[in-house]
Amino acid sequence: MKTENQKHIETYQNLIKLSCSGRTIDRYTSIVSKYLTTVGDPKAATYAETLKFIHTFKSQSSKKQAQGALMHFYKGVVHRPDLIPRLPKIKQAQKLPEILSQTEITTLLSSVKNLKHKTIITLLYHCGLRINELLNIQIKDINGTNRTLHVKYSKGAKHRMVPFSLDVLLLLRKYFKQYQPKNYLFNGQNTLKYTASSVRKFLHKEVSKLHIIKNITPHCLRHSRATHLLNNGVDIKMVKDFLGHFKIETTERYLHLTVQDLQNQIDQADTKIFTLQIAS
Incomplete structure (x- = not known):
């Protein structure tokens, strides 16, 4: 018997497969799974808990990924509009890549x-x-x-x-x-x-x-x-x-x-x- 959160994860994967592929699906699913383990019931999660979870990621890029994953989750799986617009927009530091001549x-x-x-x-x-x-x-x-x-x-x-x-x-x-x-x-x-x-x-x-x-x-x-x-x-x-x-x-x-x-x-x-x- 699947738990409620297992059903959420299954729905979430089907949702992001519409616009993502490969490693992105695996990464986003991993983030949401970790989030659900942390907060328990996503319907009862608070804004403070969500921000605290995002800040558990070290780099700006990983924080941005966590933010994006949760925004998709709260838009398409569990409807919590009170969490979506208040999540801060995280600017990623632009680093010029190494190139070969x-x-x-x-x-x-x-x-x-x-x-x-x-x-x-x-x-x-x-x-x-x-x-x-x-x-x-x-x-x-x-x-x-x-x-x-x-x-x-x-x-x-x-x-x-x-x-x-x-x-x-x-x-x-x-x-x-x-x-x-x-x-x-x-x-x-x-x-x-x-x-x-x-x-x-x-x-x-x-x-x-x-x-x-x-x-x-x-x-x-x-x-x-x-x-x-x-x-x-x-x-x-x-x-x-x-x-x-x-x-x-x-x-x-x-x-x-x-x-x-x-x-x-x-x-x-x-x-x-x-x-x-x-x-x-």
Whole structure:
């Protein structure tokens, strides 16, 4: 016999599946489960208890996740409008991501020997994919004739079509011939799908081999791609659609990276210029 809170959780999962996917569903469900364990009866919970629960999370991003999870819960499962509008809007500190330069990306892609690893890194970068989007690629999502990838299970359950180059197509054909994947493009050794932890592990290893002193994650390849496209004159609205962003403001943060890249190059040039002046 299911308890009332178990029924709440089941309803909540069905609700957020309408707009979320993958790890987001797991994360939000975990937050609400923890909340229900803390307060007991959500219908009797107080505003003070709700705020106290949100503050049990350490980082601003995790507090924001907790806030969002509970807002969905109190809108769609247990109707408590008195809690929703009074939850404070938590601003998340914007941190510029680590990126690889165009030279570093070229060096990385040419140095990877394992074909599966090379294909994964290539798609993460060239298609600007999130790790969850990559792992959910099915063979039927790839159109070799039009050279497009149908990206599903994206953030916010938003689908998009992503074009890829002829070089990427040739790499995919080579990968297909050797690995002959079934259903999902990237199968694990003993699992239907490759895992995110495996991707992070081999990517860290490949970057370390090149003595690149940066904390590079799979998501950094997406950041790098966006920055390189903007640096090379691609319209920001096109980059927005390419990445699957809802708001142009999300894409605009990469403009800061292009400015920083310019500043770094100017600083390097100034070092040489003023050294020559002093020496002359």
